[in-house]
Amino acid sequence: MINAVGRELPEKIGSYVVKPFLGTGLAKDDYGPVVSNRRPTLKPASGTKLVATLEDAIKASGLQDGMTISFHHCFREGDKIIGQVLTAIRNLGIKNLRFAPSAVVNVKNPSVVEFVKDGTISRIEASGIRGELGDAVINGDIELDEPVILRPHGARPRAIESGDLKIDVAFLGASAADEYGNATGQVGPNACGSMGYAFVDALNAAKVVIVTDNLVDYPCCPISISQQYVDFVVKVDEIGDPAKIGAGAARMTKNPRDLMIAQYTANAIAASRRFKDGFSFQTGAGAIPIAITNFLAEKMEEREIKASFALGGIPAAIIDMYEKGLVRVVACSQSFDAVAAKAIAANPGVIEIDNAVYSNIYAKGCMLDRLNFGVLGALEIDTDFNINILTGSSGEMMGGLGGGPDVADGADISVVTLPLVRGRTPSVVPKVFTLCTPGSSVAMVVTEAGIALNPAHKRYEELKEDLAAAGIKTVTIEYLCELARSIVGTPKPIETTDRVVAVVEYRDGTVIDVIRHLKR
Amino acid sequence: MEIRKTAVAGTLESSDIMVTIRPNPGKGLQIELESVVLSMFGDEIRKTVEEVVSSFGIEDAVVELQDKGAIDCVIRARVSAAICRAAETKFDWSAFDPENGREEA
Structure with missing residues (x-):
């Protein structure tokens, strides 16, 4: 089929059913109630949500093969959480996860590609997959059964609240947190500032794990993510590299x-x-x-x-x-x-x-x-x-x-x-x-x-x-x-095969384009 | 014209191309191309280089190109400069002077 901007789309890609983009201002407005995976939960019997290691938190969260995990990208290229959590998951032998961060930053050592290659991750949904992971997907170095789903920031909350993207466990990094789950990115040695991309995950994941390197006295202040959404808190040595999370003010360009x-x-x-x-x-x-x-x-x-x-x-x-x-x-x-x-x-x-x-x-x-x-x-x-x-x-x-x-x-x-x-x-x-x-x-x-x-x-x-x-x-x-x-x-046109590796969603959840595998 | 020695022109800055020319007696023209725009302009770059080399009457040379996205006129200039250096000759500017009764190269 061909959508409103003239792009040719398959009807179905893997199990993804394509809803073609109809044009701006034509988003449907008849959704049912918000779908949340959040569980009403009693206080922890031990009196604390603090667990000793990431492995302990993963086990306690009930994460199993085929489930969906999420992260926020507020630590940008300085993120050290995604690598640590994925390593812990791999150590526990959990496979075939859907990896659904708000965005994939170019995390290296270890790279996300390794976790796709070893089967820890088998599906990816994010706002972008820049860097090594993106190149591996588009060049066909890694083959996924389902297309990567790329959504703009405004489409991710929709996908989560409509039930298209149900998050089982959210691992949310925070530069300061207390043992009862109150957390923020505004203070601490690895402050990232706003945690804007973490809220929808905290509100809707079945289990929420706060990962911090800066455990503070109860209650943490200010509170960005409230304790009422948090199940577990883990302290690790380092959640990020401050130089890469956010360097000083950028100087005015001279170009x-x-x-x-x-x-x-x-x-x-x-x-x-x-x-x-x-x-x-x-x-x-x-x-x-x-x-x-x-x-x-x-x-x-x-x-x-x-x-x-x-x-x-x-x-x-x-x-x-x-x-x-x-x-x-x-x-x-x-x-x-x-x-x-x-x-x-x-x-x-x-x-x-x-x-x-x-x-x-x-x-x-x-x-x-x-x-x-x-x-x-x-x-x-x-x-x-x-x-x-x-x-x-x-x-x-x-x-x-x-x-x-x-x-x-x-x-x-x-x-x-x-x-x-x-x-x-x-x-x-x-x-x-x-x-x-x-x-x-x-x-x-x-x-x-x-x-x-x-x-x-x-x-x-x-x-x-x-x-x-x-x-x-x-x-x-x-x-x-x-x-x-x-x-x-005049550049030579880029040649692709028919195999769709990624779907580009518009903000209303319709498909505006697809990305095909490159012919090399 | 004949390539007598190895010579270089250009830099590795963005939008430039570094051209290295080496003698290749009796073995024809051999082009080694690395480019940041290889998939888009690889064929065109080769064509341009072949054209410039043959315009100097050169048949045997190894031309090594490290392209950082140079546009066509830059590639022509860098290849021409490298050829003149490698052939130990001066560039014939009169070729670009229509008053001199010759066509623009």
Whole structure:
């Protein structure tokens, strides 16, 4: 069958039944009650939830072959929990698990690939499978019976609460916890800041294990994950590498191309009628977003306006704006560096939010629906403004879906920023290799070679008028695509087999695209 | 023109290509290509290199390419520079001067 964005999909992949993407704004609204795996449970007879080792916690949780385990990715590349838990599970001889973290970070030593190869893991569901695992899946080095299911952040809570993804045991890392299960990521030597991606797991898993390296006196304060959801607490030597969890504040880029893209983006946002006192925005992390954030701060000071809130994954640059009084509330679903991680405990207006209220399309309205501006990165954009944030130019797994598809859909004005070419790889192409975010939800794209507005976006006329009034010239997406081609040439198309290795879900749980095995 | 010695042009920086040319007497043109964009542009890169090498009238050479995503004009420039160094000759800029009555190379 062919879905609303023209992608050809099989009806069924393994046991996965494909529901084709119908278009933005067409999500069904007749779900039954929330399905939770949470068990009403009496207090522990021993008076403590503390168990001696991970093996003890796994045994006590009742984990068995074929069950589903989950993790959050708030420790990012510095995570040392996933490796330790999977090793303990392997030592106990438990096999064929469904591995369902909020995202697979590139965990090395041991790598997740090893646990797939030895049969500990046989199914994977996450927002992205960047790194070694992704490459192994797409190259066919590991063969799974079921396709990998990739979901944007906003789709995971839906999958869990609809019963599509029932979690048996959630292993949730915390940088501080007490023996009765209260836990947080905001304090302690390995603080990660917001634990936004852990809440839905804590609320809905059959058993919840808190893994910490920093056991504190009861009650732990602040409390992010409450004791009422926690079954066991384990203390390990180390839950992460602080240097990789979040380094210091990223310095402003000196790359002239990135600065140019950032300046163009800030100019376009400032030209909008929605850039006024009380506006809201999400810019994200990375060189271009941080430069955009700094340029926006300058424009806000010039015009003497304040933002009502900044949302999403938060870097130090946003905390800096808060401290200058430029933003009233900073709602953190994730904290991208050490400055942002510590800012939640220190500032009343910097708050930790559940990923579900950040991005879940079925949350009775989520926070990103209230965004005026959402800035997104991308690997590729095509002439229909469709975005690829998963696969690179040679078809390799490069990124994760993250909240990009959600932000594009929710924000009044979504802005994709990217360089026209990266090395010899064109970023503006006739057709994206993997379609992750539908073009209908993308308002404009900003490159160093110009800004293109999407004529199919609902705010096209408004933006066209505002940009023209500010004297900002635009180009067409076809012009950008042809310019990129004239610089790098025409790449040979990526060849794939018919075998589907991954399903890309949209935020409403329909299938927007699939990823096929690469022909080598 | 003849390749007399081993010579190098280019760097391993992103968007550049490092070209190493070695003599290969009587054994024809041998291209060894490593590229970050191999699946997309491997064939085109080979074609460009063959074209540049033959434009210098060279038949025997080993050309080793470590490509970091260089665009076509960069590849042509680096290969030309490596050839001139390996052949111990100067680049003939007049070939690019239409006033000189010759076609652009």
